[in-house]
Amino acid sequence: MNIDDATAAANDRLADRDDMIVCVDVDKFYGDFQALKGVTATIKEGEVAVVCGPSGSGKSTWIRCINRLEVHQGGDIVVDGIELTNDLRNIEKIRSEVGMVFQQFNLFPHLTVLDNITLAPIWVRKKPRGEAESMARALLERVGIPEQAEKFPGQLSGGQQQRVAIARSLAMEPRVMLFDEPTSALDPEMIKEVLDVMKELAHSGITMMVVTHEMGFAREVADRIMFMEGGEIVEVGTPEHFFTNPTEDRTKLFLSQIL
Amino acid sequence: MQEEDPISVALKEEQVSPNEAPRLSVLQWFRTNLFSNWANAILTILGTLAAFLMLRGVLNFVFSENREWVAVRTNLRALMTLSYPESQYVRVWVALGFVVGLAGLSAGIWSNWGGLPLRRLATWFMGVGGLIALCVVVREPSVIIGTDGKVVRTIEGSPQRESFMDAMVDRSGWWIAAVILLAVGAVLWSRFSSPVRRRGPRAELSITSVVFVGIGLVILSLWVVPYGHYAFVDGTYIAESGTTVAFSTQMPWTVMWVILGLTFLVGRFLRSSRYVGMAKTGSNLLWLICPFALFWVVLRDPALDYGHVMSTDLPMGLAFGLLGGAVLWLLTRSDIGEIGRITATALLVFAVFNWVAAFFGWYPMLQKARISFLLLALAALLAPNFIGDTAKRRQLVLGWLGVMALVHYLATMINTPSTVDLQSDEFLGGLGLTLFVAVIVVILSFPLGVLLALGRTSKFPIFRMLSTSYIEVIRGVPLISVLIFFSVMVPLFLPDGMELAELAAVLTGYTLFSAAYLAENVRGGLQSITKGQYEAADAIGLTAAQRTGFIVLPQALTVSIPQLVGQVISSFKETSLLAIIGLFDFLRVANSVIPAQSEFMGVKREGILVVAMIYFFFNFIISKYSQRLERRVGLGER
Numbered sequence: 001m002n003i004d005d006a007t008a009a010a011n012d013r014l015a016d017r018d019d020m021i022v023c024v025d026v027d028k029f030y031g032d033f034q035a036l037k038g039v040t041a042t043i044k045e046g047e048v049a050v051v052c053g054p055s056g057s058g059k060s061t062w063i064r065c066i067n068r069l070e071v072h073q074g075g076d077i078v079v080d081g082i083e084l085t086n087d088l089r090n091i092e093k094i095r096s097e098v099g100m101v102f103q104q105f106n107l108f109p110h111l112t113v114l115d116n117i118t119l120a121p122i123w124v125r126k127k128p129r130g131e132a133e134s135m136a137r138a139l140l141e142r143v144g145i146p147e148q149a150e151k152f153p154g155q156l157s158g159g160q161q162q163r164v165a166i167a168r169s170l171a172m173e174p175r176v177m178l179f180d181e182p183t184s185a186l187d188p189e190m191i192k193e194v195l196d197v198m199k200e201l202a203h204s205g206i207t208m209m210v211v212t213h214e215m216g217f218a219r220e221v222a223d224r225i226m227f228m229e230g231g232e233i234v235e236v237g238t239p240e241h242f243f244t245n246p247t248e249d250r251t252k253l254f255l256s257q258i259l
Numbered sequence: 260m261q262e263e264d265p266i267s268v269a270l271k272e273e274q275v276s277p278n279e280a281p282r283l284s285v286l287q288w289f290r291t292n293l294f295s296n297w298a299n300a301i302l303t304i305l306g307t308l309a310a311f312l313m314l315r316g317v318l319n320f321v322f323s324e325n326r327e328w329v330a331v332r333t334n335l336r337a338l339m340t341l342s343y344p345e346s347q348y349v350r351v352w353v354a355l356g357f358v359v360g361l362a363g364l365s366a367g368i369w370s371n372w373g374g375l376p377l378r379r380l381a382t383w384f385m386g387v388g389g390l391i392a393l394c395v396v397v398r399e400p401s402v403i404i405g406t407d408g409k410v411v412r413t414i415e416g417s418p419q420r421e422s423f424m425d426a427m428v429d430r431s432g433w434w435i436a437a438v439i440l441l442a443v444g445a446v447l448w449s450r451f452s453s454p455v456r457r458r459g460p461r462a463e464l465s466i467t468s469v470v471f472v473g474i475g476l477v478i479l480s481l482w483v484v485p486y487g488h489y490a491f492v493d494g495t496y497i498a499e500s501g502t503t504v505a506f507s508t509q510m511p512w513t514v515m516w517v518i519l520g521l522t523f524l525v526g527r528f529l530r531s532s533r534y535v536g537m538a539k540t541g542s543n544l545l546w547l548i549c550p551f552a553l554f555w556v557v558l559r560d561p562a563l564d565y566g567h568v569m570s571t572d573l574p575m576g577l578a579f580g581l582l583g584g585a586v587l588w589l590l591t592r593s594d595i596g597e598i599g600r601i602t603a604t605a606l607l608v609f610a611v612f613n614w615v616a617a618f619f620g621w622y623p624m625l626q627k628a629r630i631s632f633l634l635l636a637l638a639a640l641l642a643p644n645f646i647g648d649t650a651k652r653r654q655l656v657l658g659w660l661g662v663m664a665l666v667h668y669l670a671t672m673i674n675t676p677s678t679v680d681l682q683s684d685e686f687l688g689g690l691g692l693t694l695f696v697a698v699i700v701v702i703l704s705f706p707l708g709v710l711l712a713l714g715r716t717s718k719f720p721i722f723r724m725l726s727t728s729y730i731e732v733i734r735g736v737p738l739i740s741v742l743i744f745f746s747v748m749v750p751l752f753l754p755d756g757m758e759l760a761e762l763a764a765v766l767t768g769y770t771l772f773s774a775a776y777l778a779e780n781v782r783g784g785l786q787s788i789t790k791g792q793y794e795a796a797d798a799i800g801l802t803a804a805q806r807t808g809f810i811v812l813p814q815a816l817t818v819s820i821p822q823l824v825g826q827v828i829s830s831f832k833e834t835s836l837l838a839i840i841g842l843f844d845f846l847r848v849a850n851s852v853i854p855a856q857s858e859f860m861g862v863k864r865e866g867i868l869v870v871a872m873i874y875f876f877f878n879f880i881i882s883k884y885s886q887r888l889e890r891r892v893g894l895g896e897r
Contacts, residue, residue: 069794096800106795110813110892119809120799126647165795172799 017044020080020176020207021066027074028061028231035061037231038075045175048208050218053228054254059211062228063178066209067098080175096124099169103181105161107153113140113164114149117171125172132171139167143197159190163197170201177201179210215258219243227251311397318398321868324410324418330859331869337852338870341688341843343557351691352511354553356518361549363519365542367526368535374463381447388440395433400426467527474520481509481516550698555672557687568671576667579631583663584656586635590642591652603639610636627670634662688843690873696766696844697831703770704830708777709816713807715778716785726778733775739839741772746840765837773830780822784815817892824885828878846870 021043028036035058043049051059064070066077068084068091077084079094108116117136121127127135140146143163145156153161162182169177179198183191195217202208202221212218218225218239225242227235227250235248246252293303320326331338340351402418403411411419421429451462529538590599610632613624638659645655687695714726733741745768746761788811796806816823838847849866853859 067798069797092800092802095798098798100795100798102791102795102798104791106789106791108792108795108810108814110817120801123805123809124800124802126651128648128650168799 017046019043019078020045020047021209022078023062023066023075024077025075026062026065026072026077028058028065028070028072035231036065036072039228039231039233040075041226041233041236043207043209045207046205047223048202048210048221050222050225051209051211051228052213052215052218052225052254053234057228058231059228060180061231063180063209063211066176066178067095067100069100096120096172097174098176098178099172099174100178101162101165101169101180101182103184105153105158105165105185107161107165107168109153112150112152113145113156116153116164117168120168121171136167136171139170140164142170142200143167144193157190158186159193162186162190162194166194166197166201174206176207176209179208179212181211181213183212183214213258215243227254229254314394315397315399318394320864322398322401324402324404326865327859327862328865330853330856330862331865333858334848334853334856334866338689338845338848338866340691341848341852343687343691350557352514354556356515357549357553357556359515360518360522361542361545363522364526364529364538365546367523367528368530368538368542370466370526370530372466374465375469376463377447377451378462380464381444381451384440384444384447386444388437388444391433391437391440395427395430395437398426401429467524470523471520474516478513478516481512547702550695550702554695554699557691572667572671575625575627576663576671579628579635579667580660580663583631583635583638584659587638587642587659588652588656590639591645591647591655593646595646599639599643603636603642606632606636606639627667630666630670631663634666635659638662689848690845692837692842693831693834693845696762696769696834696837699766700769700773700830700834701827703766704773704777707770707774709781709812711774711778712781712785712815715782730775730778733772734779738769738772738833739836741768742836742840744768761840762842765840765842769830769834773826776826777823780819780826781815783822784817784819785811787818788814820885820889820892824881828881831878831881832874845873 019042021041023039023041026036026039027034037058039058039062041049051063053059061070065072066079066084072084080097082090082094082097084090084094107113108119111119114133114136117139118129118132121132121135122129125132137146137149140149143166145160145163148156148160148164153164156164166177166182182198183194186194191214195214198208198210198217199221210217210222220239222239224236225239226233227242227246227248229250235242235246235251237246242251243255246255294300343351400420400423402420405411413419420426427434526538529535586602589595590602610629613629613632616622617624617626617629638655642655645651711726711730714722715730717723717726742765745764749764749768792810792814793806796810801809835844835846837844838850843852846867849870850863853866854861854863
């Protein structure tokens, strides 16, 4: 792992914060294929970490291990001091603190936008319906689509759906937000509206881990960028370091292909 | 001159703006749709000919001089309920009245029909009028009845028929009806047929007036039309022969239709009031409860021993309600923690142990108490879902009180002997029995089928294995063998002193059978749910039960509505197999009971035709309703 001055400075800035996500030697196998090879990383509270890398590099697998949508076979994952084990109670606790936004939005098509957002607060957080609804409307306002509350997901554009999905995750008042390629399934003209919402979120101080190919977004808001390939973290650094002075050949190759 | 295509002609004539769909005249419609080319024209002609021949065949059958419709008219009561005791018949009316009232209420609450456009009414009038006229012409001329009341025969022995002209004159009553209908339709049509946009607001009748005119006409017909000679029970006429059904049942039927109209009005009123949500939930709940409650009314009337009720039943119910409520109130305290789980588990162990103890006879405990303890344990297990503010806790406690009231009421009633005197095993038959079996089987097999489907798609191998083998075994066996097994074999396996009524055994078997098929239909729906839906539900922190209840099942059931309705329809029709194990279902009454009466020896076809029509009527309603349901729930997926 290579650390230059800027990265050192960023690490200093983050050093006195609490650890939010700690991964130590995480291994993940699909049959004989090893998708994650000893991934070790720490994400601090309030940090915006962008994970990038070529497809098949294991970045989605890793982010999905963090709220146990995938089960890791080796190593430890600790989220906000809770270790991810087979204990259902720990999994439930972590899932209610970690929000996740998917590539395919995964909104519930049979529920209105408002019901999509209020479902978990009402049934998991046990909030009264009125309170949950007013919070949902405030969140819709925040993501810029307050007028769509009564519609069904199928009646919205892709960008609007993804913003509803973000609002749905935020409704649980999570401490960590995971984004799994949130703009990859969107038409080009809708990417910006989703990225704008994510930027606003990043500035609000929530811990974010974002798997994305949007290098502009990474350069603008990431505290650190992690580059993965072949199931390993190849290079970690600030955007400045990453884009102007990458040390690893594989990073350079990736950047030359994508930029 | 070059021919213009019909659409541009229509555009020119109607002066429709090009962005609206052009209206074709009748002739143009025929040319574009039925006679567009040679092949199409030939198919149209052949199809029309086939329909024409079928209509002629049906008409000749129905109006043939050999038909004895009097057999059906006399046996209307037998077709409906067979041998239900005359002295208790008021129960049937009460039950029917309740269903009719509930139907009216629901129709009023749920209906989102607009008015009936007069234009459409005009087409109906003209259509019916035209059909009558067609039928009158198509039917072959009647045979000639001689002065001695016998058919006049030709030398070869075939019946002699009147001439075509004479037949037309004989049927002048029908002609007049057809002409009146056609005339009224034509007048309405010419008055209101123009497109809306040119002549102000669309003329239509409000739905309320349509319903009330319809009900008024039906009631009028009850007092005018001689629907049939009245009932024939156990070989004797209950009313004098020669009078019509109206004399003994016109009053109850009038009451039924009045109830329908009034409850429809109430429903319309509720629909526009602010209680509409409550009314919808309430009517749905009533529909679910009413089959059980009504069959109860029809089949049982407990003679209560009030001393026992006051000394035992009531205190016990109260004790369980209040003490259990208090326990649940404590278990939903927010600081309960582990104690809650431990208490609930202990309760469950105790409740299950009670059943084991009762089975081996270690100590006697009333079944009612055992059921109550089991329910209490389940409620305690559910309690963590209700931890929170006072309102939530109150919900659980009130729900508990409601369940206890219902369970103790039912248990007391079931354990009390009935005063309804049912003479024989075949106390109920005909349409009553068919509907009874169909409704109970559908309601009971539905939750069972959903559970089986969930089991088969579960990630736990034991559930998967059990459900899969159950479903495959049942599906590999014909329904008849399941019914025979349950009616003949199961009683042999029961311990001494335990009896299972034939009907109960059959209901059990049929429910288990139907559940296996329902499960496969639901499984199809479950498989259509994408992995992303599961992941999203997990990611927002829903438990497995919440994920199933809120996300997976609603979508899976929506997808499988067409198959589920198909299953309901076939369950309903296959009740006719009950005849095989000796029950007198609807079809068997027409097929064996009526033809065995000395007055109507061998008269079978009429009854079967009527039975088929009534089956069709019910299934048509079910399938229409399912189409509406599909459209309504389809909204979310647009």
